[in-house]
Amino acid sequence: MAGRIPDSFIHDLLARTDIVELIGSRVELKRAGRELRGLSPFTSEKSPSFFVSPVKQMFFDFSSGKNGNAIGFLMEFDRLSFVEAVEELARRAGVEVPHEGGHQPHVVMDGPLDALAAAQRFFSEQLRKHSEAVAYLKKRGVTGETAKRFGIGFAPESWNALTDFLKETRHAIDAGLLIEKEGGGRPYDRFRNRVMFPIRDGRGRVIGFGGRTLGNDPAKYLNSPETPLFHKGRNLYGLYEARQATTSALPYLIVVEGYMDVVMLSQHGITEAVATLGTATTREHLQLLFKQTSKVVFCFDGDRAGRAAAWRALDQVLPELFEGRECVFMFLPDGHDPDTLVQEIGADAFRARIEQASPLSEFLLGELSRQVNLGSLEGRARLVALCKPYLEKLREGTLRTLMSDQLARLARLERADIEASLAGRTPQAEPAVAKPASTQKVSRLVRRSLEILLHRPDLAEQVGDVHLLEQSEVAGVSLLVETIDYLHSHPDATAATLIQQLGGAKGAYLQKLLMSDTEHPDYGMPLSERVGDEGLVQEFGSLALQLRERGIDQRINYFMNHAQDLSETEIREWKMLVQSRKRIDRDV
Template sequence: MSRIPQGFIQDLLSRTDIVEVIGTRVELKRAGKEFKGLSPFTNEKSPSFFVSPAKQMFFCFSSGKNGTAINFLMENDRLSFVEAVEELAKRAGVQVPREGGHSEQLVLEGPLDALAAAERFYRTQLKTHQPAIEYLKKRGLGGDTAKLFGIGYAPESWDALARLFPDPEYALTAGLLIQRDSGGAYDRFRNRVMFPIRDTRGRVIAFGGRTLANDPAKYLNSPETPLFHKGRNLFGLYEAKQSSKADLPFLMVVEGYMDVVMLAHHGIRNAVATLGTATTRDHLSLLFKSTPRVVFCFDGDRAGRSAAWRALEQALPEVHEGRECRFMFLPDGHDPDTLVQEIGAEAFRGLVGQAMSLSDFLLGELKKEVNLGTRDGRARLVGLARPHLERMREGPLRSVIVSELEHLTRLGRADLDALLTGHERAAASGRPAPSGRTESPGARPIKRALQLLLERPDMAQGVAHVGQLAAMPQPGIDMLVEAIEFFHEHPDSHAGQLLELWRDTPKGAALNRIIGVEEQLDEAAIGQEFADTIGHLRMKALRGRAQVLLELARERELASAETAELEQITRQLSDARLV
């Protein structure tokens, strides 16, 4: 099937005036910097439909809909995504290019096109390379499953793929090639079975390669790129979602490509894999968009338990409103790939059904740290549980855990609640207890910076030290950093183009929640507030890094580079008078 290049869509939106598109269908009147009219989606009598020329977006407050000109045509004219793009292209007087048609000429519009071309190339190479075929057969994999996941083969050559790209720019950006110091580029993946990594729309954004040689790096992933971030993507999620027209009853998180592929080969189509990194909150947000239940599958050894605990810590703030996490531990010496081949799909599903609940895993691990036969041990259990419960939202799961704590510690509910919420300490200090708000104070400046940036994307050009911001362990900072980088790399872009780039992703959904109509501030006020907010975040990042280095210094002697970094951070904080 042909696909419209992402680069063309971005260019098309830059050529489109959303006011003109909507103005032919809705009567609009000027309202300050915007236009307003009656919603075409509801029968309202007072106008709550706004169109922003600056953002190139519409906002309908009566129906909750918003988006770009493409979204408007899809909603108002009942068009598909492709039909909406074709309608805008017709208005702009341009033709829609298609990838994957009958033309033999390779036309690239951006990194996505280079990745799609590489996937076709690798698949073709697999058909003629017998050792790779034999490897897959030996692992128990059939041709239909290999085709389902688009598995291919990267030849044992330094330039087999590089020759496909006369201009390597997009292939370099996509992480397919590596720049030579002497000029030119060479293939990143060589003599490897290739697994395409797709986004939620099915577009190839990266690859994982399994070596067929005695390479110490058995698996090699694409590097981090503007399209691919290990902590925000999952292998097999697109394929899992394609297996069902409705939401999946659950998704199982495993560790390897072959685990996902082999489970699918045995008919278990709802497995996904992290990409050489621990589970993140972005992973969980992505998973819970497709299912209410996530089952983590880990080895039963100490390393597996540690990985499961890290996943639990990330899951605590995300498990609410009917969401559920469970934990499955495998027998010694097995991973999902080998176990499903040994016991079969039905028995494997039976083990999944016996997976441990989050509450059982949490309290079970904490109980190992204390002696419940003593008062001190029971009091210590409350202290160990408290930081984990503080990360959870109010709801049935938290109530279940608190009730179990009440039973284990033999405390009355009032006393236990006081210990867990800190009401006693709050009363003694004269300060009110926490209000239970779900948005942390640290998230508010990030959200505000993003809102201001969407008003004035040109401000991204003035942001320095982006790397320091990216290092903050604060939810939402990755989204702000990506937005800054996007507008820095595309200085003429508007908010609507960023929204289109993030279509059908957790970031796109988050952007929809925070984006709004024009701020009632003048240009200077927006610029000053943005600069102040970014400065505040940078100082917070520096203080956080300094604290990490100081804690390391208590455990061991710092390396010379770490000492120099700490001294530099101290000077920067001192100069800002924030020490």
């Protein structure tokens, strides 16, 4: 029979347990000052009177009169005995429960945590000994105080520096610090010649590292591998430091992409920044963020890749937006990331940009509106079809109602029509896209552009505002846009891979253009013989410009015809397009 569980183990287990994380996995909580609030899980109350205190690591339920620590909550909520609740917490922490007078089992997670803590101390000490690492941080503008606050260190350019420092290597291997050699033998250091950024969990424990190379390693940044302690999709760099920087509720959290972005923003007084760890934003990330604040600010580059990343984040965040939660998108000027921008413009101007960031509704409807011609019935119908799967991800509530209202205005429909579309659970067919074949009409501009791209796929990089091409409404332009989009996403693609990817009638049409021995009657001889590379570049640029001009004109005409009903976002777009048209006329 197992003996009594030592009090010291229970105390240590409670210290390891984050009661907010434990209860938040079972009860929906919302921050209220320094505490979190929700509906009682023990009664059927209508208004929240259940509180969780991160500082006290206790819960208080004024509806039922229950309160206690993590063990008490599990006993009440999961209907467990005391021993069963302790065993459940131990399982979550990765340790086995010892019993007095009996066998003391091996502690699974203590070793890796100790190894990571020792490694952090080692890397911090090495930073002071290596001038090249200090010089790199100074060059990036990082002060000694900031480096100390974030625990930044350095891994020497050695295969065994950390291995020699750690007395026991098994735990370091489990923590992802060392790598085992194939066939046995002494393990070696995973991180070498890298500035090291420790990644902490919600309790401040180091659970992994990110390392920035100072050499020519093709992997500029290297993260710890997935371990029982460290999961890239469930952890955020800088979250612990952001929580420690204030005793009040966080007004928002800024999600950036790099370690240095978080560090430099914090150094400038913007301590609310966190970074994903080399992966896209996940639902787990968002649930973690919204436990700390009601507003999330996504900060991305303003280029095509940045907008694509923003769209992926939008898709993940939609189901998490309810009860006053807010999400906005801030796009950076060309050539800047948060690190360089805050150093150039300062904290006040950076925060002003946050205040001007695009709300999720504006970003969603604006991006989808650019893909259609709102001046036509077909375009407005397509917009509704494009928006439907995104609106369906929103929970019933105020935000979904207001977005349906805005979509109804854009589509010139009643909100009841939008709601009916959302309520009808029949699958929405994809918008019909013309599939050019030899018998279908394709404009000369589009045909010629496709011919050139089949010979020079790299020229697709010249086209930036792809959505403006689609607005031109020339015959077959949707195929050209699809071709350019594919080549943007696959810069190494050839004509053969493009044709295979599109397939069907589209692929057959492109195949015919590619394999034709002579050009269309407009030209009368093979393309490769008629013009050289320089001629192709100039001609394609001219064709893209003509299509872009037509797209701008179509969009401007739409805005002029609906001037009384435009939103602020549409008015801004109208002004930008007018300026673009003036620049084109001036340049021409």
